Amino acid sequence: xxxxxxxxxxxxxxxxxxxxxxxxxxxxxxxxxxxxxxxxxxxxxxxxxxxxxxxxxxxxx
Numbered sequence: 689x690x691x692x693x694x695x696x697x698x699x700x701x702x703x704x705x706x707x708x709x710x711x712x713x714x715x716x717x718x719x720x721x722x723x724x725x726x727x728x729x730x731x732x733x734x735x736x737x738x739x740x741x742x743x744x745x746x747x748x749x
Contacts, residue, residue: 706730 709730710723 702734 710726713722
């Protein structure tokens with residue numbers, strides 16, 4: 689069984705990116721419904737990146 693690593697430097701950007709992205713889109717005139725697709729796209733990107741990092745680490749080990 690592997691040890692889990694503690695939360696690290698990626699947590700603040702993971703929180704700030706969606707908030708600042710949506711705020712910026714709304715200031716540019718995007719409608720409020722843009723929030724849900726933006727969160728969905730950010731979630732998909734995060735999941736894909738986490739799988740890519742995990743598979744790269746497994747290959748290196």
